[in-house]
Structure formats: C-alpha cells, structure tokens
Amino acid sequence: MTAPPLIVLRDVSKVYQAGQTVHALCSVSLEIAAGEFVAVMGASGSGKSTLMNILGCLDTPTSGSYLLDGVPVQDREPDALAALRNRRMGFVFQQFNLLPRTSALENVELPLLYAGVRQPERSRRAMAALERVGLGERSGHTPAQLSGGQQQRVAIARALVNEPSLILADEPTGALDSETSAEVMQLLDTLNRQGITVVLVTHETDMAAWARRRLLFKDGRLVADENNWNLTPITPITGAPV
Secondary structure, eight states: OOOOOOOEEEEEEEEESSSSSSEEEEEEEEOOTTEEEEEEEEOTTSSHHHHHHHTSSSSSOEEEEEEEETTTTTOHHHHHHHHHHHHEEEEEEEEEOOTSSSOOOHHHHHHHHTTOOOOOHHHHHHHHHHHHHHHGGGGTGGGGOHHHHHHHHHHHHHHHHTTSSSEESSSTTOOOOSHHHHHHHHHHHHHHHHHHHEEEEEEHHHHTTTSSSEEEEEEEEEEEEETTTTTEEEOOSSSOOO
C-alpha cells in the first residue's frame, strides 16, 4: 500500500493587507511525499518564502487546507503549532541564528530545552547531532570560533536534534562561498538519503540541482513542477487571484 503524502496543500492562498491587497499565494495545490528532496524556486516576491512559512507553521493560510502527515494544521492554536514545529520540523536559515556567547553544544541543545528534556539527555543528544554533521570535536567552541560553514553545520545539528521528519531550509547557502555551499548541500543530501524529507528554498540553480524535484513559483502561483528534470507546466488559472 502506498503511504500517504507527508505534505498536502489544497487551494492554499495567502493575502496580506498592507495599505494594499497583496496576494502572496494564489490557490496553490501540491503534495510532497515523505523522503523527497524538493527545491522551491522563484524570483523575489514570487511566494516561495510565504510557502515556506506556511509549511513550517510560522504562518497560516487565508484560505485552503494544509495537511501534515494526514493531520489538518491550518486551524490549530499557536501553542499547538509551536509544539508541532518543535516535534516534527527542523529549520535552517540563511543567517545561522546562533547564540553568540554559548557553545555549539549549548546552541544545539536549545530545542531540547524548550521541549523539557533534562540533562544529561540534552547533552547526549546534542553531541550526537554535532557528531552527525562532523563537528563533535568543536562542541565547546562559540560561533565566533567557527567558520561560516561550521556555523551552518551547527544550525543543521540544531535542526536535527529533535529527530524531525521534515527539514525546511530557507536559502541555507546564501551567506556562504561556493565551496562551503557545496559542503552544506552535500550534508543535506546525505540527511535526505537517510530518510529525512528536505524542502529547500533557493534562487540558485546550482543549489537546486541537488534536489530531485523543483517547484517554480511566479506571482504567488505554482507554475511548474519539475521531477527528475522533466518539466511539467502547471495550467495557469485565469481571472483574479483568490
């Protein structure tokens, strides 16, 4: 029997009122299976970051439905969404968002602290996550003592420490040079091959090439779904955005 998709969006729209009406997403429907590596692409203002925020339960749709592992999430209370994020998702951003005066180990421990995990279990699991990204020997270093690539690896370890089924990476190589970017993408590829679903937002085609599927957004709409590099155009929806 085929497993249900991990992520299902049905006619998801997001409208902002900021002096004028902004249709950030317009009737987006898509499915992402567990274990996929998906790159989300598009120009600035295309809706890709809004999509990431909705997938990560950092924002809610104006209309439409979002099911995560078969469970509707769009109408959950903020505390329930926070618990879902902490339990099921890991986040990696362009800016590493590490606490500057704390060690790599303590930075990785943070999600476990919020989840109420006690010492020494926090340290054990955080060290295991750092070793998983090749930084076990740097566990006592602060961010200032680490290179940009190493800081992003700490951020990835932090995303992994609660053993999420889904990693959401928003421009994770945007602040890195090309060689270090390739190292970070190799790490995300390895994690995906170990079974973690990865959704990557990027504007760089060479970074998107690591994914097995690409979604192209334009003006808030999903305009192309590219799987194994065979382009599948999406039929445009006529009329005003919903």
